[in-house]
Amino acid sequence: MLDKTGIAKRIAKEIKDGYYVNLGIGIPTLVANYIPENMDVVLQSENGLLGMGPFPFEGEEDPDVINAGKQTITMLPGSAIFDSAMSFGMIRAKKVNLTILGAMEVSENGDIANWKIPGKMVKGMGGAMDLVASAENIIVAMQHVNKAGESKLLPNCTLPLTGVKCVKKIVTELGVFDVLPEGGFKLLERAPGVSVEEIKNATAGKLIVEGEIPEIVI
Amino acid sequence: MNKVVNGADEAIRDIQDGMTLMLGGFGLCGLPENCIAALVKKGTKQLTCISNNAGVDDFGIGLMLKQRQVKKMISSYVGENAEFERQLLSGELEVELLPQGTLATRCMAAGYGMPAIFTPAGVGTEVAEGKEVRNFNGKDYLMEMAFDADFAIVKAWKGDTMGNLVYRSTARNFNPAMAMAGKITIAEVEELVQPGELDPDHIHTPGIYVHRIFQGVNYEKRIEQRTVRSREQG
Numbered sequence: 001m002l003d004k005t006g007i008a009k010r011i012a013k014e015i016k017d018g019y020y021v022n023l024g025i026g027i028p029t030l031v032a033n034y035i036p037e038n039m040d041v042v043l044q045s046e047n048g049l050l051g052m053g054p055f056p057f058e059g060e061e062d063p064d065v066i067n068a069g070k071q072t073i074t075m076l077p078g079s080a081i082f083d084s085a086m087s088f089g090m091i092r093a094k095k096v097n098l099t100i101l102g103a104m105e106v107s108e109n110g111d112i113a114n115w116k117i118p119g120k121m122v123k124g125m126g127g128a129m130d131l132v133a134s135a136e137n138i139i140v141a142m143q144h145v146n147k148a149g150e151s152k153l154l155p156n157c158t159l160p161l162t163g164v165k166c167v168k169k170i171v172t173e174l175g176v177f178d179v180l181p182e183g184g185f186k187l188l189e190r191a192p193g194v195s196v197e198e199i200k201n202a203t204a205g206k207l208i209v210e211g212e213i214p215e216i217v218i
Numbered sequence: 219m220n221k222v223v224n225g226a227d228e229a230i231r232d233i234q235d236g237m238t239l240m241l242g243g244f245g246l247c248g249l250p251e252n253c254i255a256a257l258v259k260k261g262t263k264q265l266t267c268i269s270n271n272a273g274v275d276d277f278g279i280g281l282m283l284k285q286r287q288v289k290k291m292i293s294s295y296v297g298e299n300a301e302f303e304r305q306l307l308s309g310e311l312e313v314e315l316l317p318q319g320t321l322a323t324r325c326m327a328a329g330y331g332m333p334a335i336f337t338p339a340g341v342g343t344e345v346a347e348g349k350e351v352r353n354f355n356g357k358d359y360l361m362e363m364a365f366d367a368d369f370a371i372v373k374a375w376k377g378d379t380m381g382n383l384v385y386r387s388t389a390r391n392f393n394p395a396m397a398m399a400g401k402i403t404i405a406e407v408e409e410l411v412q413p414g415e416l417d418p419d420h421i422h423t424p425g426i427y428v429h430r431i432f433q434g435v436n437y438e439k440r441i442e443q444r445t446v447r448s449r450e451q452g
Contacts, residue, residue, distance in 0.1 A: 046318065047244045048388050058446040063247060063439035064375075064389040070245035070442040081387055083394040083422075084244070084270070085326040088319025092337065111342075121307075122315065123297035129345065130319030133338035164342035 002173045002191045002216065007141050009034045009218045010189075011100055011171050014139055020044055022091070022131060024101030025069045027141040031100055042078075044096050046087050046127040051079030068127065088127070092134045099135035101128060103142045103167075105157040108205035110167040110179045112140065113159035125162060132163030144172035144202050151204035153177070153185055174199050176216060184208045189216045221381040221431045222410070226256035229404045229430045233262050233369055236289075240325065240365065240396040241269040241279060242372035246442045248389030249278050250373040252406045252434040258285055266290040268365055270321060270392055272302050277440050286310070294318035298442070317345060320362050322395050327364035329398020329427065334363050370400025373434070374423070377407035378414075381428030382421045390422065397423045406434040 002010065008030035015021060015035055022044045023029055032052075035041050043052040045067040052067055053074035061072040075081075082090075090096060105113040112132055115125040132138060145151055153170065170177045176189040184206040190199060190213050200207055223229045230253055233239070243249035257265075258281050265288050272291050273280035280299050282288050290312040296302055305311035316324075317339040327335045336359035340346050350361040372393040375386035383405055385393055397403050405423075410433035 045388070047247075048391050055445045055447045057449060061441060061444055061446060062387065063441045064387040066245065066247050066388050066442070070247070071445040072441055072443065073445070075387070081385075081390055083385075083390050084318070084322035084392045085395040088322055091319060092339075121297075121303050124293060124295035124315045125317055125345075126295040127318040129317035129343065130337070130339040133317075133341060161343045 001194055004030060006191070006218060007171050007173060010176065010216055011139055011141055012036070014169070015039065015041055015098060017041070019097040020050065020095060021098045021100065022046060022096050022135075024099075024128070026102045028100040028102060029069065031141070044087075044090070045073070046091065046131070048082050048084060048087050049075065049079060050082075051076045053079070088130050091130055094134060094136055096135060098137045098139065099131050100139045100141055101131065103140045103152070104146070105152050105154055105159050106140055106142075106167050106170055106179070107154050107157045108179070108185055109183045110165045111157050112162045112167050113157040114162050116160045118160065128162050132166045135166070138167050139169045139171065140167050141171055144174045151202055153203045153205045155205045174202060180208065186210070187213050189214055191216050219380045219425065221425065221428055222379050223430045223432050225432050226252040226406065226434070227259070229253060229406070229432055230256050230260065230371075233257065233260070235262055236264040237262075237368040238266040238268065238366065240367045240370040240400055241267055242370075242391065242393035242396045243278065244270050244388070244391035246274065246278055246440045248373050248385070248391050248393055250371045250404075250406050251437055253371045253404060254278065254281060257287065258282055261285065261287065263287050264289045266292065268292045268321070268325070268367060270294050270318060272296045272299050274298050274442065275301050277438070283311070290314065292316065292321070294321050322392060324362055324365045325392065325395035325399040328366065329395060332364060334361050336361055365399055367400050368402065370396045370403040372397045372403065372405050374405055374407045376409045376411060376416060377405055377428070377431050378411050378416050378425070379431070380413050381405065381425030381431050382416055383407065383423035383425075383428060384416060384420060385422050394423050398427045402429045403427055404429065405431045407431060408434060408437060
């Protein structure tokens with residue numbers, strides 16, 4: 001089974017040289033730590049920055065330099081600043097190559113729910129609806145089951161949707177899955193020490209298993 | 219073309235109860251702190267506030283919420299505020315949540331003189347309820363209307379007396395799009411300079427969009443999430 005770091009490391013392998021990448025809050029943020037050093041990758045922060053650097057050294061925080069999670073960050077040589085309208089313009093125009101975000105539920109046709117639980121305090125969707133509606137390459141990083149032990153990979157989402165038919169790939173602590181255009185979670189890799197049977201039991205939606213499933217290599 | 223006013227009190231003098239305001243900023247970054255303080259002091263009520271966030275309990279729009287000055291918030295993300303949550307759950311406060319890009323682009327549309335935009339954000343979700351859906355090249359888009367705000371209140375880093383503005387780093391965020399969108403736009407700046415001191419090639423908001431400008435005082439620039447790394451980590 002993978003821990004959060006393991007999920008982040010596996011997702012980092014999906015990043016290609018020359019990519020512009022938007023990372024969501026939570027596990028996706030960790031992915032930045034595992035991008036291979038020989039790769040030229042630019043991180044987009046939707047509050048208006050391309051070229052997001054690491055957290056500042058203590059004492060060097062700048063209140064005017066934050067990321068979409070409102071955390072103090074740094075800029076890098078070659079960074080560019082722009083306003084919120086342009087930020088979502090480049091997202092809508094598909095200039096961002098890869099979007100990695102968390103989810104509460106994903107359905108077997110690629111619908112995603114990650115912003116609202118009815119009856120609980122609603123904080124809002126932020127930029128998630130814009131990102132999932134426009135990005136062509138969306139990877140979801142999440143736990144396979146919720147705290148109640150229920151599968152988050154479902155035939156249909158039960159929570160209010162963030163976007164429809166948009167998720168292409170999912171990485172959980174149990175495995176790596178493609179969401180097929182015709183519907184279904186295709187198991188690509190399983191986490192070290194996890195059996196196909198265990199993954200089947202934890203997946204409520206249609207799981208497709210073809211041939212031998214290799215273990216994830218990090 | 220001198221747009222200079224004496225300070226925040228004069229800048230907001232004619233903001234009336236029941237008006238619609240745009241307020242720049244993202245989280246607590248790039249907030250018009252002086253105008254918010256002046257609005258709190260003036261006690262203007264029943265306001266509709268278009269702003270990406272609603273501040274925290276004791277900073278930003280949170281200060282106006284505490285005084286019950288806000289009737290409705292139009293935002294994309296409103297967490298981190300206990301008083302906000304209380305007013306929302308008790309029905310005292312109305313909230314319209316919109317995708318962040320939709321919010322920004324509805325401001326932009328107003329500043330560009332366009333009545334509406336089409337965006338795929340929210341298609342197939344509850345955000346689409348009651349909105350026209352149009353299909354272009356096989357993909358569905360929602361029609362979202364340009365905002366109509368009585369005042370836009372923004373914060374810039376530098377500005378000149380003619381209202382030309384330059385923002386600093388990610389404190390730019392919603393400020394330029396909102397600056398273009400108000401019937402009356404108020405800009406507060408950290409440094410007010412004379413015409414000619416700003417390089418025309420480096421101006422982010424041309425002064426034609428700005429009606430009133432003043433140099434703000436005592437900027438707190440509070441940090442919402444202070445994250446750092448140790449020197450050892452490199």
